[in-house]
Amino acid sequence: MTAIFEKIKQPGDTQEEDSRLRRLLSQREVQLLLVLVVFTLLVRAGGAKGFLGPTHFPIFLSQVAPDMLVVIPMAMLLIGGMFDLSVTGVANLSVVLVGWTFSRLLGTMDDTLLIILVVAIGLTAGLIVGAINGLAVTRLRMNPLMTTLATWWMAQGAATGVAGGESRHNFVGSFRDIARFQPLRDLGETFPFLQEMRISTLPMPVFYAAIVIFLGWLILTRTRFGWHIFATGSDRLGAALNGVNVNRVTLVGFIATSVAAAMCGIVWASRLTSAPPNTLGGLELRVIAAAVIGGAALTGGEGSVLGAVLGLFFMHMIRSATIQLGLPVYWEFFVLGAVLFTAVAFDAWTKRRADTQ
Amino acid sequence: MAVTQAQLKRSGVDHSTAEPLLIARNISKAFGHVQALSDAYIDVYAGEIVALVGDNGAGKSTLIKVLSGAHRQDAGEIVIRGQSATINNPNDSFDLGIATVYQDLALLPSRDVVANLFVGRELTNRGILDRRKMTEEANRVVRQLRTNLPSVRTPVRFLSGGQRQAVAIARVVRFGAEILLLDEPTAALGVKESHEMLTLIENLKERNKGIIVVSHNLAHVFRICDRITVLRHGETVGTLVKEETDSTEVVRLITGADLL
Numbered sequence: 001m002t003a004i005f006e007k008i009k010q011p012g013d014t015q016e017e018d019s020r021l022r023r024l025l026s027q028r029e030v031q032l033l034l035v036l037v038v039f040t041l042l043v044r045a046g047g048a049k050g051f052l053g054p055t056h057f058p059i060f061l062s063q064v065a066p067d068m069l070v071v072i073p074m075a076m077l078l079i080g081g082m083f084d085l086s087v088t089g090v091a092n093l094s095v096v097l098v099g100w101t102f103s104r105l106l107g108t109m110d111d112t113l114l115i116i117l118v119v120a121i122g123l124t125a126g127l128i129v130g131a132i133n134g135l136a137v138t139r140l141r142m143n144p145l146m147t148t149l150a151t152w153w154m155a156q157g158a159a160t161g162v163a164g165g166e167s168r169h170n171f172v173g174s175f176r177d178i179a180r181f182q183p184l185r186d187l188g189e190t191f192p193f194l195q196e197m198r199i200s201t202l203p204m205p206v207f208y209a210a211i212v213i214f215l216g217w218l219i220l221t222r223t224r225f226g227w228h229i230f231a232t233g234s235d236r237l238g239a240a241l242n243g244v245n246v247n248r249v250t251l252v253g254f255i256a257t258s259v260a261a262a263m264c265g266i267v268w269a270s271r272l273t274s275a276p277p278n279t280l281g282g283l284e285l286r287v288i289a290a291a292v293i294g295g296a297a298l299t300g301g302e303g304s305v306l307g308a309v310l311g312l313f314f315m316h317m318i319r320s321a322t323i324q325l326g327l328p329v330y331w332e333f334f335v336l337g338a339v340l341f342t343a344v345a346f347d348a349w350t351k352r353r354a355d356t357q
Numbered sequence: 358m359a360v361t362q363a364q365l366k367r368s369g370v371d372h373s374t375a376e377p378l379l380i381a382r383n384i385s386k387a388f389g390h391v392q393a394l395s396d397a398y399i400d401v402y403a404g405e406i407v408a409l410v411g412d413n414g415a416g417k418s419t420l421i422k423v424l425s426g427a428h429r430q431d432a433g434e435i436v437i438r439g440q441s442a443t444i445n446n447p448n449d450s451f452d453l454g455i456a457t458v459y460q461d462l463a464l465l466p467s468r469d470v471v472a473n474l475f476v477g478r479e480l481t482n483r484g485i486l487d488r489r490k491m492t493e494e495a496n497r498v499v500r501q502l503r504t505n506l507p508s509v510r511t512p513v514r515f516l517s518g519g520q521r522q523a524v525a526i527a528r529v530v531r532f533g534a535e536i537l538l539l540d541e542p543t544a545a546l547g548v549k550e551s552h553e554m555l556t557l558i559e560n561l562k563e564r565n566k567g568i569i570v571v572s573h574n575l576a577h578v579f580r581i582c583d584r585i586t587v588l589r590h591g592e593t594v595g596t597l598v599k600e601e602t603d604s605t606e607v608v609r610l611i612t613g614a615d616l617l
Contacts, residue, residue: 222486224479231476234465241427241463243477301467324382353514 005289026350028295029138032310039317042068048324052317056324058198058206064316065205066264066271067287068309073256075291075308079220081233081300082137087261088157088283090129094122094265096159100276103170111172119266126262127255129241129330134205134254152284171273179205179270205267212260217305218250222239229253289336290315293343313338359429367483376439377402378567379424379536379543380456383503385591386419394418394430398593399586400513401536406558408578409571411450412611417571419589421538424569425448425457437536456534458542462525468507471495473513498531498600499523502557519550526557537561537568543577556580575604589613 024030043051050056070087077084101118109117129151136142136151181204188200195201220226231239232249233244240246240317292298293314294307318339322332375398394416401407413419422428424435426447435442437453445448450457455473457463460523471488472494480487485617495509506520513521522542529537542558543551558581562568572578578585586596587610594610608614 223484224481224486225487227472227476229478230468230472233467234467235463238459238461238463238465239476241425241447241457241459243451297467301465 011293018316029304029306029310032294032307032314036310036314036317039314039321043317043321043325046325048136048321049248051321051324054196054198056320057075058202060316060320061206062203063320065203065209066267067283067290067312067316068209069205069212069260069264069267070257070283071290071308071312072212072305073253073260074287075294075296075303075305076216076229077257078218078251078288078296079233079300080229080249081236082144082250082253083148083298084133084254084257084287085145085284086129086133086152086155087257087264087287088280088347089152089157089159089285090126090258090261091265091268091280092277093155093159093162094262095275095279096163096271096277097125098266098269099171100121100162101273104173106170106172111174114172115175115178119178120135122262122266122269123259125155127257130172130255130258131251131259133252137254138250156277163241163275171269175270177204177270179203179219179267181278185208205271208263211310213305220305225249225252230301233297233302235301286315288310289340292347293340295346295347370560375402378438379569380434380436381420381424382434382436384420384423384430384432384435386416386423386428388522392591394591396592397588399569399596403535403567404562404565404584405583406562406568406570406581408585409569409588410573410575410578410581410585410607410611415587415588415611416591418540419591421457421540421569421571423458424450424455424538443486450477451532451534454533454535455538456529456532456536457538457540458522458525458529459540462521464513464521464525467512469512470499470509470516470524473524474498474509474531476528478532480600498527498584502527502530502560516543517550518545518547519553522546522550522554523557526561530561535566537566539568539570541573543572543574550578551577575607579606587611 004061036046040052049185052060070091074084074087098118098121101121102114103116105117108114133144133148133151136147137144182201183204184194188195191200218226220229228239228244228246228249231242231244232246238244250282264283266281269275272279290311291303291308294304294309294311296308315336318335319332321327322329322335380398380400382398384394385392386394397416397420399407399409399420405496409417409420419428423430426444426449429445435457442449442453444453444455447457447479465476468476475491480491480494482490492509497522499506499509502523506516506523513524516524523546526539526542539558543554546554555577558570559569562581570578570582582599584596584598585602585607587594587607589611594613595608597607
């Protein structure tokens with residue numbers, strides 16, 4: 001390793017530039033971005049000419065957006081040395097509570113008030129499960145894997161239990177706006193280029209996701225709490241001995257992840273205007289895998305918001321490409337698995353190489 | 358206590374007039390059925406190095422952790438600069454001017470030197486981390502200690518044992534702590550690095566810090582310390598002035614061989 005730094009220190013422009021390029025290329029985000037570009041070109045060359053083109057891209061963004069709400073806090077939780085399997089259960093519980101509340105209370109109050117109430121109930125469910133996860137892991141020292149597996153099943157069971165085998169359809173029409181409202185639509189009429197670039201038709205979830213990404217980045221890299229997340233995941237005891245409140249970091253992380261999962265559920269309920277208890281499947285592993293592909297370490301202490309964003313893009317691009325290329329959809333999981341395997345193998349390889357230097 | 362406070366022999370520091378930076382007396386601490394400390398005593402003056410020695414399980418680390426706020430003592434009194442003090446957590450200890458370098462260093466392997474120097478005490482400007490100031494400050498401290506680190510942006514896991522130790526000590530120096538607790542500072546180091554570390558500790562003494570060093574290595578103890586406090590079975594059995602003792606006597610006190 002010292003050899004690398006001696007090289008950096010050496011004068012001589014070419015060498016310095018060379019090492020700067022090498023350092024840039026050694027960043028996971030940069031590597032991943034290159035992979036995404038190459039992947040896009042390959043898919044386009046393979047016949048799907050419109051892949052991530054001007055028509056497809058806005059649709060793609062709105063498809064990725066609900067997962068994006070969850071992948072950011074999940075990446076932060078992973079960086080803090082924890083992870084949460086319960087998000088799918090929480091999202092589905094939130095979906096069902098939304099449907100249940102609507103079918104019980106529709107007409108008894110003002111529609112706007114009802115929508116606020118519904119959203120509040122969904123998010124509160126997330127808050128409660130997140131707090132249970134966080135307190136179980138920090139206060140009762142329960143294992144996060146088994147704890148969140150248990151709360152996943154409980155939340156999922158509560159969802160199917162409340163739904164009682166039916167999905168509710170008595171939604172207020174304006175509830176759809178949570179997922180379908182296009183905030184830039186009017187702006188697009190004034191500025192036609194926004195319309196041409198199809199930015200004006202981006203629906204709300206893309207903006208929720210943008211806000212979550214920005215907040216995640218800001219917290220992680222620009223605040224003390226963000227550095228405390230890294231410290232906690234890097235060495236929990238060491239961080240605690242230096243005065244970092246590691247239990248608070250973990251508790252806040254679990255709550256944020258669960259609330260985000262609940263928000264994801266609300267967005268789905270709004271988009272579908274229906275509330276089946278199995279709306280979301282595989283959310284937990286999708287976002288954990290995306291964060292890991294993006295460079296988050298399962299052992300904690302490493303990762304970034306940008307990496308998680310790109311990792312999730314990759315997951316959805318594979319899905320999208322499978323469909324657009326007309327490949328048998330049944331093979332999608334094989335490709336996802338192969339990508340995950342490659343990412344983890346690459347990670348292990350770079351770590352091995354760094355250790356031997 | 359085999360040696361009462363009145364019997365404590367005095368060393369190079371003028372102990373008759375000066376006030377100790379730190380006194381910990383009658384400290385006891387139990388973990389379940391295990392009595393880790395029963396009657397521990399230690400004191401340290403500004404500008405001296407006190408070695409804390411004892412066999413495995415004698416309670417050295419527990420005593421250090423009581424002083425650093427990682428454990429709360431069951432009974433006993435801690436006096437800092439003449440004032441009775443309560444240490445409930447690491448921040449209390451820090452606020453009293455006590456800084457601890459742990460045996461496992463409590464470093465964050467995936468984080469760079471800057472983040473390690475400032476962990477728990479990050480500098481902010483209107484709520485936002487002041488990364489430039491922290492980097493400048495880190496470079497200053499590293500230069501001050503004349504340590505040879507490749508770059509303050511290097512993750513600590515790429516550093517050698519001696520470099521990591523230097524980072525851990527730089528962290529302590531950077532916050533201007535007056536009382537330093539060093540837990541086995543040379544245990545993981547090679548001969549050359551140990552030598553550098555001991556020199557670094559002597560530098561700190563010249564800066565008038567009060568330093569408590571836990572060590573198994575009596576050669577290192579005798580090279581740098583002024584006094585030696587011996588713990589056995591959680592109890593302070595004596596404090597010896599280096600010039601008036603030798604390693605045979607220290608070993609006898611550590612093992613309790615004189616009692617057999």
